[in-house]
Amino acid sequence: MSTATRTVTHTSTGTLAPLLPGTVALVGGGPGEAGLMTVAGRAAVEQADVLLVDHLAPSEALGWAPSDAEIVDVGKLPREAFTPQESINALLVQHARAGRRVVRLKGGDGFVFGRGMEELEACAQAEVSVRVIPGVTSSVAVPALGGIPVTHRGLVQGFSVISGHVPPGHPDSTLDFEALARSGTTLVVLMGVATLSAITAALVANGLDPATPAAVVARGGHPDQQVVGATVADIAARAAHVEPPAITVIGHVAAFAATDTPVLEEVI
Structure with missing residues (x-):
């Protein structure tokens, strides 16, 4: 971890302060369409000179x-x-040093499997001011949009969010599947479409x-949201x-899944 001095700002409950030239704003774009972004996130986009955009960021926000x-x-x-x-x-760093207002826009929240801290540290090393504007994380919001609470009184008292980008047993996997299986918490799996069969088997x-x-x-x-x-x-089959993109929820609360009727319009 870098020991460089970091200049990190955040937003208040009032109007978003102007995004100053030479500043990078790390903006979470939320879990789906642009309407699910925060007010502060939209304000940052409206001031941007340059936007670095991920493929899961809401395209309408551009x-x-x-x-x-x-x-x-x-x-x-x-x-x-x-x-x-x-x-x-x-x-x-390059665009900020050129005096531009830089917005890094990605889906969900950039600090949940989004490498947001790596980007913050890179700016800190370069002595570039950073503003963090969190987004609504898909790990909680997407299950909710599918009718699934990640916790529910009387059923489960916690939840675990894990990355499924590598399968169990892979050298890069640090997950303890024995502990996860015995945890009694809801499991929320991100980036696990290709590895779902291996994860559930483990x-x-x-x-x-x-x-x-x-x-x-x-x-x-999104309007074409699908729940299985x-x-x-x-579930893998x-x-x-x-x-x-898809998120898997494993646990008693998954029984609430709204598989028969879309719930997106009802929620937003």
């Missing part, structure tokens, strides 16, 4: 930017060409009841047709 703002696509797609994180960090092998409810919410926060409900033993 219409809020000034007409002469530069928009740079730095999205990362699984198993496809992508912009390395080091290049993104360098672009943030949980069952480590003691999780195969009949435990499970659900996959795909394209959460099953048990942990068969039932949701085999689902494409990213």
Whole structure:
């Protein structure tokens, strides 16, 4: 971790302070369409000279930017060409040092599996001022949009959010699936579409009841949102047709999944 001095600002409950030239704003774009972004996030986009945008950021929000703002696509797609994180960090610093108002816009919240801290540290090393504008994290909001609370009185008293980008047993995996299977908490799996079969098999092998409810919410926060409900033993097969982005919820609360009727319009 860097020991460089960091200049980090945050927003108050009032009007967003102007985004000063030479400042980077790390903006969470929320869990779906632009209407789910925060007011502060929108205000930052409206002031941007340049936006560095991920593929899960709400595309409608780009219409809020000034007409002469530069928009740079730095999205990362699984198993496809992508912009390395080091290049993104360098672009943030480069544009800020040129006196521009820089907005780094990504989906959900940038500090939940979003490498937000890496970007903050890169700016700190370069002595670039950073404003953090959190977004509504998809790990909680997407289940809610699918009718699933991650906690519920009398059922579960906590939840665990895990990354599924590598399968159990992979050298890069640091997850303890025995502990997760025995935790008694709701499990929320992000980036786990390709590895869902391996993840559910590992949980069952480590003691999780195969009949435990499970659900996959795909394209959460969008009009074409889809919810697939099953048990942990068969959710991978039932949701085999689902494409990213999708979030899997495993636990008793997944039984609440709204699989028959879309709930997006009701929620927002």
